[in-house]
Each structure stands twice: as C-alpha cells, then as structure tokens.
Amino acid sequence: MAMCHPGVPAVIGQTRIYCQQEKEFLLVEVPSQDASSQIKELKDQGWEIEAEIPV
Numbered sequence: 001m002a003m004c005h006p007g008v009p010a011v012i013g014q015t016r017i018y019c020q021q022e023k024e025f026l027l028v029e030v031p032s033q034d035a036s037s038q039i040k041e042l043k044d045q046g047w048e049i050e051a052e053i054p055v
Contacts, residue, residue, distance in 0.1 A: 015054045019047040 015035040019026040019042055030038045032054055
C-alpha cells in the first residue's frame with residue numbers, strides 16, 4: 001500500500017490529458033507511463049488533444 005505524507009499530493013506521477021471533440025470536453029488522468037498509449041486511444045476515438053500536463 002502506498003503511503004502519503006501530509007501535504008504531499010497524491011497525483012505525483014500522473015498526467016492530465018485535456019481533450020475536446022466538437023463541443024464536448026474531456027479530462028483524463030492516467031499514470032504518466034500510460035499517457036502516450038492513452039493519447040493514441042483518445043485520438044483514435046476522434047478526440048483532439050488540447051494539452052497533456054504531467055503533475
């Protein structure tokens with residue numbers, strides 16, 4: 001089990017992917033090592049990737 005110290009964000013090692021498809025908006029958060037495969041999957045589904053931000 002992963003332990004976090006008080007005040008340490010639990011999102012370290014995550015990537016937030018901001019997507020848009022026509023008028024819809026989607027925010028996906030995945031482990032950073034999975035980001036490139038998730039981006040490919042989203043693009044294959046027709047999503048436009050606006051930003052990918054490691055946190």
